[in-house]
Amino acid sequence: MPLVTIRYTPKIASFGDLTTIAHNLRDTVAKALSCSEPGGELHTRDVEIMALPIGPHDSVLGEFDVVITIDAHDKPSRRNNLEAISQSIAGAIVEWRAHKYIRRWAFTVWVRLFIGSFVSSQSVG
Numbered sequence: 001m002p003l004v005t006i007r008y009t010p011k012i013a014s015f016g017d018l019t020t021i022a023h024n025l026r027d028t029v030a031k032a033l034s035c036s037e038p039g040g041e042l043h044t045r046d047v048e049i050m051a052l053p054i055g056p057h058d059s060v061l062g063e064f065d066v067v068i069t070i071d072a073h074d075k076p077s078r079r080n081n082l083e084a085i086s087q088s089i090a091g092a093i094v095e096w097r098a099h100k101y102i103r104r105w106a107f108t109v110w111v112r113l114f115i116g117s118f119v120s121s122q123s124v125g
Contacts, residue, residue, distance in 0.1 A: 001118065002029055002042065002072040006051040007058070012065040012105050020096065021066075022049045028092045029070060032085045033111075035077040065105035068093075074113035086111045 004025055008018060026049065030042040054067075070089070072078065078085065090109045097104050 001046050001048060002033055002070055003048045003050065004029055005069045005071075006049065007054050007067040007069070008051065009065045009105075010053045017105075018051050021068075021093070022051065024092065024096060025049060025068070025089075028089055032088045033070075033072050033078060035075050037075045037077060039073065040075045040077070063106060064108045066107040068107060068109045070109070070111045072111065072113055074115050078113055082111060082113065 004022075006018065006021060006025075026044045026047040029047045030044050034040065034042040068089075086109050089111070090107075093107060093109070
């Protein structure tokens with residue numbers, strides 16, 4: 001289950017921008033990261049989105065208004081195509097901006113792959 005964290009400057013990125021980005025990112029990320037390896041097939045519902053404002057004490061790549069970080073399970077095909085995955089997600093955002101769905105702001109996309117395990121209180125006996 002990929003987790004997309006959107007860090008944004010509230011004065012630059014509006015609530016409408018974030019709503020559009022969150023809605024569109026789920027599908028875009030699922031398509032970009034989906035692979036044929038076990039556990040690698042993704043659907044829109046598999047992508048979690050978390051939006052957090054950049055605060056006055058954060059030092060988040062100061063030249064960017066929006067920082068999008070995508071954490072996903074490491075799979076060999078994802079690792080081998082990491083640059084293309086990042087480029088396809090960034091390209092989708094540029095396309096949304098071209099159609100004026102969102103305002104023009106400086107952004108970055110960072111895709112990070114990891115080995116991990118998810119457990120919730122509902123799955124613990």
